[in-house]
Amino acid sequence: PPVPPINLQAWQALARLAANANQYQWAINAGKAHAWDRDAIPQLMDAIRAARLALLGVEADDD
Numbered sequence: 001p002p003v004p005p006i007n008l009q010a011w012q013a014l015a016r017l018a019a020n021a022n023q024y025q026w027a028i029n030a031g032k033a034h035a036w037d038r039d040a041i042p043q044l045m046d047a048i049r050a051a052r053l054a055l056l057g058v059e060a061d062d063d
Contacts, residue, residue: 007055014055018048 003011025041027033050060 001057003056011052011055014048014052018045018052021045021048 021041021044024033024036025045028036028038028041053060
């Protein structure tokens, strides 16, 4: 089924959030950021991925 335009806008906004989280993860791995818990970013990325898929009407895998 077609995806509503508002869902596409939210999907795009979450893409920016995912990119920012990825940059934080890189900085943590490089030893340049210490304010974030190393395990929090992957959990955040999983939540963003699930939300983005839901906006498109797709269920995230639990694997």
